[in-house]
Amino acid sequence: MNVRDRLDGGRAVVAARDADETPDTTEIRRLAEAAGYDVVGEVTQRRTEDLRYNLGGGKARELADVVAERDADAVVFDGELSPGQYTDLLDLFPAGTTLTDRYRLVLEIFADGAGSTAATTQVDLATLRYELPRVRRATEESLLNAATEKGSPVLDMEKRIDAMEAKLDELTDAAADRRARRRAEGFDLVALAGYTNAGKSTLLRRLADDFDAESSLDDASGDDGRNDDHTESITVEDRLFETLETTTRRATLDGRRVLLTDTVGLVADLPHDLVRSFSATLDEIGAAAAVLAVVDASADEERLRRRVETTVEVLAADATGPVVPVVNKVDRLDAAGREAALGVVADVLAEAGVETREPVAISALDGIGVDGLRDAVVGALPGSTATFELPPSGESRAFVSWLHERGDADVTYGPESIEISFAGKPSVVDEAERWAADLRSDGREG
Ligand SMILES: Nc1nc2c(ncn2[C@@H]2O[C@H](COP(=O)(O)OP(=O)(O)OP(=O)(O)O)[C@@H](O)[C@H]2O)c(=O)[nH]1
Ligand SMILES: [Mg+2]
Structure with missing residues (x-):
């Protein structure tokens, strides 16, 4: 049972533009659904960016018509809108329509699902960082010369950002202490990282010694002592951003005791500071003695490539331990498909110049290849x-x-x-x- 099953974002029309090809709306539709919207229509355009509306003027008006026709409550735009584009587009739509771009959409998903103090603070911080330049611009326009210190929304936001950064630092120190303690007890830390929906949580459930509430190692006291449901179950769902917080479980791999941490999934085309805001994920990746980079091998080649690239970008910046690429969901592929997927993964990794272990093909769902993966992980750990x-x-x-x-x-x-x-x-x-x-x-x- 998930809180987000009850979410209702209303009826949404998705809109997408791409300069080079007809946009593929599969991912933005799935993100919209994860945020609780019911997608009732779409408008796409292949053209260069229009400064005023992002879409061309004619297309923007067509979008407004579709919103009216389908009786939609919201428009979800696949991309980032400038503050000006945001207001100009909104002016075209029927009164009361809301507008969300890719970035805000991801923030909405996290804001709805985040439970612990650390996760909530991270989302709030990312939201403020996103809004700050927009508010700053609006303030500059309307109050060109009235730079009053008292009640300035910009100053206020800057103060809140500072306070949140300080709070996150404290929480981060607590998490680092916890990790140091576990290392001293003889555990190796292993992180599961990768694109959203790749199968990280499914793999955690397969490798963990036990995944009920009792064995959860994310003591709520490390957050704020609140009874926190999010750390008690590892949920698996065919939905983007099912996991919104890091979760750690014990696992014994060929007798070696490790702590496996499931992290928040990655998604392409988000500004870097949003990814940075989810520092718990990056901290876990940075602290791990080995990182399992999980990819969904059943995606078509282009998507697979893009997702591995997104994953590699993050890992190259943050992983210090060896990276074991895990090519998951091979139960959906025949032998040729597996070879092709392994080839794509190896290619992207080589192009990116990241040093990794040999990719391992598995199915976290039915267990194919998982013994081989255990060996590969133990082999990657210092021992x-x-x-x-x-x-x-x-x-x-x-x-x-x-x-x-x-x-x-x-x-x-x-x-x-x-x-x-x-x-x-x-x-x-x-x-x-x-x-x-x-x-x-x-x-x-x-
Ligand atoms: N066929 C197949 N499906 C899988 C496999 N592993 C995971 N899945 C399915 O893929 C979907 C996503 O799995 P999750 O484990 O929730 O993926 P995740 O990487 O944790 O996703 P987020 O938490 O959203 O980032 C679920 O419907 C799983 O049942 C696999 O090996 N084979
Ligand atoms: Mg998950």
Whole structure:
């Protein structure tokens, strides 16, 4: 059950323009639906940008007619409208019609769905950053010389932006502390990133040890102590921006303990500062020991290319760990289709000059290739191994359970000794070696 199932944005006409080809409205329609609109019509145009309306003047009036005919409440424009285009277009439409561009549409989806303080603050900040230049322009036009400090909407917005940035910094520090703690406990952090609807959450559910509320690691106290539903379930839906907040679960991959974080999806053609505003996603990507870049391989070649490009742009800027490309939804493809998709992904990555591991083809839905993916992830994580031979004491058994919690321990109990081979994070192996040395010297003394 999702809050957004009850959203009703009203009836919308989508409009799109492209200089080079007839616009494809599939994605903007799906974004409009995710924001709760019922799409009742569309108007598209192939031409260069008109300064006044963005669309050509004739097309803009045609759009107004369609709005009236279909009794629409809203126009959703695929692109970014300048403040002037926004007001001029709105003037053409029947009174009461609302106008939303691609950027505002994404903000609407997030504003409706964000639950935690961090997520809400991020959306508010992105909205203010978007509105500021527009309000500044409007203020300059109307109050050319009346730059009063008192009650200036621009100053007010600037203050709110500063306050929100400070608040987000605090929340970000808390998240970083949490990550440091988990690393110290021997967890490797792995992030799932990628275009919206690629199947990230489905993959998280498949890889996680357990995905019920109990095992959720996003303690609400890290936000504001509020009881927060968003961290309790990982929802999967064939809808854009189903996941609006990062969520972390435990997973054990070939005995290696990792924390997997599902992140907010990416979408093409958004101004960079909107993506930046969702800093929790970028922080998780930056902190991860490995990033799984999930792509929907069942998309046609052009879309696949565009989505991989969008993903790569973000990863190139933020990922520090190795990137494992995950070519998902291959259950929808035959062998030739899989090869083609793997080829496109490899191509885009090579063109972008990002260094990644070999792409892995999987179906998160039915499990094809997931074992291979586990191996690939473990292979990408920094790791080391050690063997120990210890006296059979209570201390040694405590050591063994400590190892079991922190990595992959293979234990043989003999009458005279306990033999262990262990694989895990280098820092854990170092600590284990120090402890084992103590145990051995205690054993000799006793
Ligand atoms: N056929 C097929 N469908 C899949 C697979 N993985 C995911 N899906 C479907 O794709 C849709 C989106 O899946 P999600 O896991 O919600 O995708 P996401 O990347 O988390 O999407 P956002 O949270 O919106 O960014 C759902 O309808 C899934 O059932 C797969 O391997 N095969
Ligand atoms: Mg999701």
